[in-house]
Amino acid sequence: MRISLRFELASRYAAAVALGIALIAAIGYLVLRDSLDRQINASLIAVASIQAASVTDDPSGEMHFHEWDVTVEEAASLGDLNRYSQIWNESGESLLRSRYLTRDLPLDHARLAETAAGEFTWSEGQLFEVRVRSIYYPLGRLGPSHERHVLQVAAPLKARDGTLRRAGQYLVTIVLLVSIGSFLGSWWLAGKTVRPVNDIIQQAEGIDGALLGQRISAYAETKEFASLVHVLNTMLSRIDKAFESQRRFTADASHELRSPLTALRGELELALRKERTGEEYRSAIASSLEEATRLSDVTADLLTLARSDAGVMTLRLECVDLGERVMAALERLRGRLSKKEVETVVSLEPDAKGMFDLKLVDQLIWNLLDNAVKYCHEAGTIDVSLASSGSGFTLEVADTGPGIPEKDVDRIFDRFSRVDEAHSAEGTGLGLSIVRAIALAHGGSVTASNREGGGAVFRVSLPVTSPEA
Ligand code: ADP
Secondary structure, eight states, rough: OOOOHHHHHHHHHHHHHHHHHHHHHHHHHHHHHHHHHHHHHHHHHHHHHHHHHHOOTTTTTOOOOOOOOOOHHHHHHGGGGOOEEEEEEETTTTEOOOTOOOSSSOOHHHHHHHTTTTTOOEEEEEEETEEEHHHHHHHGGGGGGTTTEEEEEEEEEEHHHHHHHHHHHHHHHHHHHHHHHHHHHHHHHHHHHHHHHHHHHHHHOOOOGGTTTOOTTTTTSSSSHHHHHHHHHHHHHHHHHHHHHHHHHHHHHHHHHHHHHHHHHHHHHHHHHHHHHHHHHHHHHHHHHHHHHHHHHHHHHHHHHHHHHTOOOOOOOOEEEEHHHHHHHHHHHHHHHHTTEEEEEEEEEOOOOEEHHHHHHHHHHHHHHHHHHSSSTTTEEEEEEEETTTTEEEEEOOOOOOOOGGGGGGGGSSSOOOHHHHHHTTTTOOHHHHHHHHHHTOEEEEEEEEEEOOOOOEEEEEOOOSSSO
């Protein structure tokens, strides 16, 4: 079950207040009870000592209390203020009783025995349906003629019990009222505390796919919530950016696939329109094949990038000599290089071995060299260098082509980004994004810059894991 934060805050605060108040109330109650008891006990001791003196006063041994001259009715009207006295012998026989006491005091025989033996004791009992507290006073202490006589003086506890009961009721009521009050107060306060979160949630809920450009403005300036709002807004920006690039990517991809498909279809429709010679059919098939190859290239590139996006570009690591792979790629480009009369200057670190994915590394090298040949001016130079650096290798491919306009250096690795449509017509605009995806998958990086005197330089760093590892 989900508990609302507001309820949790309010109930915790109210419980803490209630506990504190209840504790104070309990202490107050105990202090009051103790003080009332002390007063009653002090009065019992005072009356007992007066009555003991009065009882043992007469040398003839005759016992009489120090009494007011009041009737039973008058005594009854004094209620709680009365102190009743009675003398017992050790076997519980009444020897003397206050004049206005119409029945025996409640006798506790165990206490009587203890007191007859010389100890002061206390007990509580019932007299006329009223609780009374008694003190037992050993009269033997005051002379041998009263050996084993016990004086009992009792005080009604009605007023004391009533006071305590009322005080208890007041205190319980106060505790309840304060608890309810503090719950309501903290409910209101907690409501104010959680309201910003609700407002922020409400605004966040209002931002759907179509309104990703919107941001949360609620409580963006409040110290406690500013960072939450900032985090959410940053996340929204990231999602917005990802959405946008995904949208662009999908649009570009479909456009990229549609062009060769349309060309292919046109080519085939044209070929079928009438009877053709063998030569014409061959030419139509050859150009259809060209479009089909382009289609399969784009599809393969898109698949590689989709894998990289999904984080499933799994590397089949094996021991690869990067120098060998560069030489193999240059060998494949030999025809195009000599056609453009491009000179290559190659400087390779011998034994540049490490654990890489052979196919992906080949693709990375190919994409860079292919671009270099594509964009290099006629009779230009391509410099390829492979050097060990720190914990890996750095592959550098530089050409003497037009270079990259400064404003495009950063976006050149984006998908379908083409700087110069005229030069890039044959490319898909995916080659460099694939280079970056492969470098990243290997834990490396790639940068682009322009060389002095013209031409582009691409630098790839690949950290190396040794074949042993
Ligand atoms: P493409 O398949 O179109 O070449 P790439 O992702 O490989 O796609 O390159 C993206 C863009 O970067 C190219 O269209 C081109 O404008 C630019 N570019 C790539 N390599 C070079 C280079 N060596 N010199 C100049 N521009 C380049």
